[in-house]
Amino acid sequence: MLITGLVIAGGRGERLGGIDKGLIPERGIPAAVRVAATLRETCPIVLVSANRNLESYGSMDFDAVLPDSLPGFAGPLAALLAASEYGVTGTLVTVPCDMPTLSPEVPRSLLHRLEADPELDLVYANSGDVPQYLVAALRTTCLGGLDEFLATGKRAVRRWYEQIETAACSFEDPKALGLVNRNSADDWR
8 A cells, every 4th residue: 555644834834923833943853854754654755735935845855845736825635635636646644744753653553543444534643632633644535525625615624524434543642642733932842
């Protein structure tokens, strides 16, 4: 089975005053590169979804940089659409760039759960009681109607998940696994 990783780094960084979170250093290495290293443990191909600083991302350890085809920072579902338009097939594993300390155990567990149940389209991480919708493994066949969903103006990831067969994969100790988003300056400190 072909497995591709996608680091989602295409946001505006509004909660950080417009800073591109994927370029924030984590122990001297850009956060997106740290996430890519985690994905490379299970994914032979790793892409990055980015809408700014494309040259910077292009010089990093990614097989391709995918800007959104939709205008105006259309959200993380636009990153999935870009992967589909790029021609990704098989299984796609997604992780947002603001989880630079994510354990490789998380993508492995998601893939295992997805492979164990052929009825599922997508498995996402659940850290405690908090769904981490963008930490997911999905069969790319479920991306077929995503363009139509986005054309209606809908952007909520959880609403799109209602259109496909999904399941949550719960993790007991999310902090120890790095399964926590860094959304503020304090989180990055």
